[in-house]
Amino acid sequence: MPLKSTPQRYGAVAIAIHWITALALLGLLVSGFRAAGMEDDVAKAAILRIHTATGVAVLLLTLARILWWVAVDRKPPHVAGQPRWQEIASSAVHGLLYLAILLMAGSGIAMMALSGAGDIVWGGAPGPLPDFTRFAPRTGHGIGAFVLILLMLAHVAAALYHQFVLRDRLLARMGLGRS
Numbered sequence: 437m438p439l440k441s442t443p444q445r446y447g448a449v450a451i452a453i454h455w456i457t458a459l460a461l462l463g464l465l466v467s468g469f470r471a472a473g474m475e476d477d478v479a480k481a482a483i484l485r486i487h488t489a490t491g492v493a494v495l496l497l498t499l500a501r502i503l504w505w506v507a508v509d510r511k512p513p514h515v516a517g518q519p520r521w522q523e524i525a526s527s528a529v530h531g532l533l534y535l536a537i538l539l540m541a542g543s544g545i546a547m548m549a550l551s552g553a554g555d556i557v558w559g560g561a562p563g564p565l566p567d568f569t570r571f572a573p574r575t576g577h578g579i580g581a582f583v584l585i586l587l588m589l590a591h592v593a594a595a596l597y598h599q600f601v602l603r604d605r606l607l608a609r610m611g612l613g614r615s
């Protein structure tokens with residue numbers, strides 16, 4: 437499979453970043469909600485170690501993906517024959533997904549920096565962990581998580597609609613199945 441995209445399908449680099457990010461986001465949502473609901477600080481710090489490392493990795497992957505699109509590769513055009521409003525909705529959801537990821541990562545890093553929790557989560561300093569809700573970025577992180585879930589649901593629903601209702605094999609463009 438070529439590294440760069442063609443008019444028919446995404447290239448290997450875009451496909452790899454897409455599926456790694458999708459899996460990582462699921463892990464981030466599960467670990468984030470789990471951590472937020474925990475009382476035991478030792479277990480919570482262990483989960484936050486994984487959560488924060490994965491979050492920073494997703495941030496770096498997303499920045500690499502933006503650079504890849506801007507400087508190297510070109511996205512395949514919209515699927516032919518769909519109404520204009522669906523093209524606009526698809527581009528809007530894709531753009532908002534990027535934005536939501538950047539905001540989640542930014543608010544997460546700001547939350548750690550302002551609260552000083554990095555020393556406990558990463559530096560081995562004794563707890564207790566701070567109450568993150570006392571720091572403003574925590575509000576953005578909570579709302580952003582909800583918005584991200586809505587965007588991911590819309591994105592997956594649209595892909596499944598193409599694949600199973602329109603039967604246009606859209607998923608093959610992202611490396612799943614025969615085109």
Ligand code: HEM
Pocket residue numbers: 461464465466467468469470471472473484487488489491492494495537540541542543544545547548568569574577578579581584
């Ligand atoms: C980039 C994608 C990220 C996603 C999708 C994500 C997702 C989440 C979710 C769903 C929660 C629970 C929110 C709630 O209960 O309302 C959460 C909590 C948290 N996240 Fe993230 N996160 C991301 C990145 C980060 C990063 C980069 C950091 C820090 C470096 C971070 C630090 C935290 C912390 C400290 C909490 C716990 C807050 C608490 O206990 O109240 N997150 N995250």
